[in-house]
Every structure is written in C-alpha cells, then in structure tokens.
Amino acid sequence: MTDVEAVARVRVGSGRPVEQLVCHPRLPLVAGLDSERPAVNVWSCEAGQLHELGSVGAESSVYGDTVGWTRMKRTPAVTWHPDQPLLLVAVEGRVVQWTPTGLCELEGLPPTACYRSLAFGPGGRTLWASPSSGDEDLAWAISDVVDLASGTVTAGPRWDTGIAEHPGGGLVVTLASDQGATLGLFARVDHETMPAAMRVLRRALILDADGYETPIFSADGRHLAIRGNAYENSLEVFEFPSLHRVLATTLGEPSPGYPYPREWLEQMRAWSRHNIAFGALPGVLWVGTPTGKLVEVDLESRHAVEHDVLAGSPVSALGVTRTGELVVASGSGDLELLSVRADFAKTQGTHGSTSEADVAAFLHATSEVPEDGGWRHTSS
Numbered sequence: 409m410t411d412v413e414a415v416a417r418v419r420v421g422s423g424r425p426v427e428q429l430v431c432h433p434r435l436p437l438v439a440g441l442d443s444e445r446p447a448v449n450v451w452s453c454e455a456g457q458l459h460e461l462g463s464v465g466a467e468s469s470v471y472g473d474t475v476g477w478t479r480m481k482r483t484p485a486v487t488w489h490p491d492q493p494l495l496l497v498a499v500e501g502r503v504v505q506w507t508p509t510g511l512c513e514l515e516g517l518p519p520t521a522c523y524r525s526l527a528f529g530p531g532g533r534t535l536w537a538s539p540s541s542g543d544e545d546l547a548w549a550i551s552d553v554v555d556l557a558s559g560t561v562t563a564g565p566r567w568d569t570g571i572a573e574h575p576g577g578g579l580v581v582t583l584a585s586d587q588g589a590t591l592g593l594f595a596r597v598d599h600e601t602m603p604a605a606m607r608v609l610r611r612a613l614i615l616d617a618d619g620y621e622t623p624i625f626s627a628d629g630r631h632l633a634i635r636g637n638a639y640e641n642s643l644e645v646f647e648f649p650s651l652h653r654v655l656a657t658t659l660g661e662p663s664p665g666y667p668y669p670r671e672w673l674e675q676m677r678a679w680s681r682h683n684i685a686f687g688a689l690p691g692v693l694w695v696g697t698p699t700g701k702l703v704e705v706d707l708e709s710r711h712a713v714e715h716d717v718l719a720g721s722p723v724s725a726l727g728v729t730r731t732g733e734l735v736v737a738s739g740s741g742d743l744e745l746l747s748v749r750a751d752f753a754k755t756q757g758t759h760g761s762t763s764e765a766d767v768a769a770f771l772h773a774t775s776e777v778p779e780d781g782g783w784r785h786t787s788s
Contacts, residue, residue, distance in 0.1 A: 431488075433488060441725075468500070485524055523552075536551060571622070582595070590620055626691075631646065696725075
C-alpha cells in the first residue's frame with residue numbers, strides 16, 4: 409500500500425496556477441512556470457517545507473487571449489545547472505540566469521539567439537540550445553552548442569523539444585517534431601569534446617503527429633514516458649533499453665476527429681500538459697487529473713490507484729524532487745509538497761540499479777549517425 413501525505417502547502421505569489429514544474433536534479437529546488445504571464449518562480453523544498461526564493465519575468469505583460477504558436481513563443485524555457493543552484497530562463501529573446509544571489513543576463517550568446525529550448529551538457533560547461541542562432545532558413549534544422557567558458561558556438565543536431573538525460577549518464581533523449589511524425593532521438597554524450605557534443609544514434613522512436621512534451625526517464629532508468637500530443641492527450645511509456653512500448657493511452661476521451669466538438673475541446677484542455685512524473689518507486693508512474701486526483705500507475709501489474717490530494721482542484725502541474733517527494737500545483741493557485749511512503753515489497757527493488765549497464769547495452773546495440781548523414785539539412 410502507498411500512502412501519500414501533504415507535508416507543505418504555499419500560495420503561489422501571483423495567485424495564478426503554475427502550468428509546469430521543473431525540479432533540480434540534485435538540489436531541493438523547484439521552478440514553476442506561471443500560467444498568466446511569461447514568468448518563472450523558484451521555491452526551495454528542503455526539510456519538508458516550501459519557501460519562495462525569487463522569480464524571473466514577474467513584470468512581464470500577461471498572455472491574455474493568445475493561443476497556439478503565438479502563446480508558445482512567449483512561454484519560457486528553463487533548465488537547471490546539473491550541480492549548482494543556477495537556473496537559466498529563455499524568455500522573449502533573452503536568456504536570464506537566476507541564482508540565490510539575484511538575476512543577470514547570460515553573457516556571450518549570439519545576438520541573434522532566440523532560444524525556445526535549453527539544456528546543460530555534463531558538468532554545466534556546455535549549453536545545448538534550439539533553434540539555432542545562425543542562418544534563419546536553417547534555424548530549426550540545426551541547434552547551437554555553446555561553450556559557456558569561451559562563448560564559442562558550434563552547430564549541433566536538430567532537436568526542438570527539451571532534452572532528458574538517462575540516470576545512468578552518457579545518454580540523452582530529445583524530440584525532432586514534424587506534423588506527420590515525431591522522432592524520439594537518442595544521442596551519446598561525447599565527454600571528450602569541449603563543448604560537449606551529442607552524437608545522434610540510429611535507434612529512435614517514431615511517434616504519431618507532433619506537439620509532444622519533453623520525455624522523462626524513471627529514477628532507475630528502466631522506463632521512458634512521453635506526454636502529448638497536438639491532437640489529443642496521449643501518454644506513452646516505453647521500457648529501456650528495449651524500447652518496448654508498455655503503455656499507450658489517451659487521458660480523457662479520444663479525439664472524435666475534425667471538426668472538434670466544443671465539449672470535447674473543453675475536456676481536452678482541462679488536462680495539464682505537464683501532469684506526469686516518475687517517483688522513487690520503481691515501475692510507478694504518477695498522473696495528475698482535472699479532478700484533483702493523482703493516479704498511481706503500476707506499469708508491471710497494470711494496476712492503478714487514485715489518491716485524492718487536491719480536494720477537487722485540478723492538477724495544473726506535477727514534478728518530483730531528487731529525494732522522491734511529489735510537487736503538485738493546483739488550479740486554484742497553490743503548491744503542495746507530498747511525501748510518498750510504500751510498503752517494503754514495493755521499495756526493495758530500488759536497490760542495485762543497473763542503469764549504467766542498460767546504457768551500455770543500448771549503445772552497443774546501435775551506432776552513431778555520421779555528422780554528414782543528413783541531420784544538418786533536415787527541415788522541420
């Protein structure tokens with residue numbers, strides 16, 4: 409049996425719901441994207457407490473009625489430094505650096521940079537960014553690889569939707585989107601170059617349509633979940649390293665096809681786009697719902713249990729801390745920290761991780777795409 413208990417709750421400073429939560433990979437810090445304006449708030453989540461530490465873009469103008477691509481272009485992109493309490497926020501043509509001591513703009517970036525996605529490379533010395541700051545015609549066909557020490561910018565492979573690192577290290581996954589189909593691209597991280605390079609591999613996932621969110625790995629690296637897409641609330645989970653799909657479902661009602669009935673559009677939009685997280689329990693995926701419940705999905709047994717955590721307020725975003733607590737944002741503008749306790753039978757599988765061996769097996773079973781193999785000229 410799993411017990412879920414709220415240990416802390418705070419009101420979001422703006423009073424508006426948070427639409428995405430991004431937890432630091434090693435430190436008790438969480439960033440939350442404001443749903444009203446292109447702003448990001450930062451909280452500490454240490455010792456069972458939540459404390460707001462600062463914000464980026466609080467003075468920005470509100471989104472108003474903007475939707476679609478216009479709204480997406482104003483939505484911030486964020487990434488945490490892998491070791492330090494340092495957050496980068498790409499917003500409206502700038503890249504702002506937040507630390508506990510204050511804000512500053514990141515220096516040394518190309519003046520034409522207008523990044524929509526960011527990720528630190530290993531050790532935090534490299535910044536991977538998309539789209540490219542170079543030739544406008546090739547902006548979405550390649551990416552920027554920035555050496556943060558020297559400011560040198562080189563061309564990297566095409567990607568457009570976040571980067572997730574495997575817990576075993578040395579491997580990342582990202583997306584290259586297209587309306588017809590989206591590729592889930594895996595890449596070996598080349599630590600021997602500076603800046604660190606992504607070496608795209610031939611083995612990939614093929615996803616229907618476009619409009620997916622950044623993939624997420626489970627803490628033990630054995631599962632990969634992808635939330636999407638542009639046409640319905642899809643959720644797919646794959647085993648790693650086999651890439652065997654173990655879950656494919658639609659949250660809410662499946663798409664009835666175009667033209668979409670108004671009632672269906674309303675229920676589709678009621679679901680958060682950032683409502684899934686893997687906690688500390690192996691093989692368990694958490695899914696937030698518009699009714700304020702968290703669904704605990706056991707991927708092995710296919711058994712699901714509902715936990716009523718927000719008393720009917722919608723889950724607007726979900727994240728997980730390094731130590732396995734869940735962070736939940738509500739549609740009423742609150743942020744909660746939840747402890748998750750399970751019986752011994754569930755937790756005993758968390759020891760003896762073979763994530764590094766899984767990465768090695770995955771790399772052994774595929775090969776790298778040559779840099780002149782076409783990725784530099786692929787159109788989006």
